[in-house]
Amino acid sequence: MYSTSDGARYLQQTLDGCMAQLGYVYQQTNIPRIKLDVMTLINNLPTLTPKIGTMKLQNERVITVLTLQGTIPMYYRNEKYNIPVKLFIPEMYPYHPPLSYVDPNESMIIKPRHPHVDSTGRCYLPYLSEWNAQKSNLYELINHLSAVFGQEPPVFQKSNVQTPPPPPTSTLPPSQYPSPQYNPSATNNPYSTQPHLNYQNGPQQIRETIRRQLISKIEYKLRPLVEDTTKSLKAELDTQDELNSRSQKLTQLNDMVGGEEKVIDDELEALNKKLAACELYIQNHESKGIDVDKAIEPEDIYSKQILDLIAEENAIDDFVYYLDKALQYKSIDLDTFLNFVREASRQQFMKKALLKKISLAQQQQK
Numbered sequence: 071m072y073s074t075s076d077g078a079r080y081l082q083q084t085l086d087g088c089m090a091q092l093g094y095v096y097q098q099t100n101i102p103r104i105k106l107d108v109m110t111l112i113n114n115l116p117t118l119t120p121k122i123g124t125m126k127l128q129n130e131r132v133i134t135v136l137t138l139q140g141t142i143p144m145y146y147r148n149e150k151y152n153i154p155v156k157l158f159i160p161e162m163y164p165y166h167p168p169l170s171y172v173d174p175n176e177s178m179i180i181k182p183r184h185p186h187v188d189s190t191g192r193c194y195l196p197y198l199s200e201w202n203a204q205k206s207n208l209y210e211l212i213n214h215l216s217a218v219f220g221q222e223p224p225v226f227q228k229s230n231v232q233t234p235p236p237p238p239t240s241t242l243p244p245s246q247y248p249s250p251q252y253n254p255s256a257t258n259n260p261y262s263t264q265p266h267l268n269y270q271n272g273p274q275q276i277r278e279t280i281r282r283q284l285i286s287k288i289e290y291k292l293r294p295l296v297e298d299t300t301k302s303l304k305a306e307l308d309t310q311d312e313l314n315s316r317s318q319k320l321t322q323l324n325d326m327v328g329g330e331e332k333v334i335d336d337e338l339e340a341l342n343k344k345l346a347a348c349e350l351y352i353q354n355h356e357s358k359g360i361d362v363d364k365a366i367e368p369e370d371i372y373s374k375q376i377l378d379l380i381a382e383e384n385a386i387d388d389f390v391y392y393l394d395k396a397l398q399y400k401s402i403d404l405d406t407f408l409n410f411v412r413e414a415s416r417q418q419f420m421k422k423a424l425l426k427k428i429s430l431a432q433q434q435q436k
Contacts, residue, residue: 081112085120088136092122095135095161103164108138110289111208117141117152118212125158125169135159139173142212144219153219154178155193157208167201168208170215178225187224207290372432379425386418 085108089101096104112118123137136159141152158169170193174180180187186194197206197214368374390411397407 078113078116081116081120082109085109085112088120088122092134092136095133096163100163100165104136104159107164107208108136108159111138111212114209115140115142115212118155118157123156123158125160133161135161138208142216142219144216144223146220146223151223153216153224155215157211164203164206167198167206168211170195170198170211172224174225177227179228181222181224181226184222184224186218186222191224193224205287205290210287370432372428372435375428376425376432379421379428383418383421383425386414386421390414 085105089096089105093101108120112120118138118140121137121139122134123139124132125135126132138157138159139155141154144151144153154173154175156171156173158171160166160168172180172187172191172193174191180189180191182189188194193215195211195214195218197211200206368377393402393407393410393414396402397404402410
């Protein structure tokens, strides 16, 4: 035996399975509304089950649509009966109303000349003819059907059929939708041969019906407000997330600028020290005369050694250059060229290493 939650979960899975197969029939923007209306109905009236059926259009084309099949309650003379019905959800739902049919089993017969049900079982109600995509829904439709059937039952049992007096002639609204076609023998009929009886106070049932209708209307009126509020809150949350993200970026930029500012301050301080040293040097030497003969001489022993090493290094470069020329003119052979180049490269490496050591010692002295 299923619990209430298990039954609801089963109905939800059944509906999802049907809609997965019928995704090409309905517009994607309408599918959430269809699921909402169907689940609202079957949660309040679990005797209806979503299934897949076929509908024949006016152009003779047969399409597959979602159907709701089962029983709805009817209170007649303070007794409860279950009326078998079948609802077809059209392609353009909720902009077009569902096709509602009384679906009698083999032991039942449709009441002739019923003011709201024709001989095929098709139901006609003001609620259907005045269908509004924004305000109307399946749950309210079933409540209207139940109330109308309670005033005049649409079916009798075949064994108890009596010829009723002809009611006043009423004009049924013209058919706005094609008649659905289905094979009752292809599906299991869940309805019992006898109506289910449940003695209940009529006024209490009326109050319950009114209460459910009010709840349904309130839900549908509040739904746009809830959706708008949800969208507004989502937009506000997205804006808040964007502001938080930008705030973090600004904090990172501020930290980076602060670090760069410190580096610039340190470099500026070092530059000021260098400028001060240069100004002091100028003050100490601007009053002294310049000896032209000594202007090109090194200041200290380190500078003299560096000058000599640079000259020797450049001389080695010139030596290798002329060796290459001599090899080109075949003044020397290749072996002689390689021996001289190897020795010159070794000496040049030693001089560069010594030059580096002297430069480092000179910097440390200063």
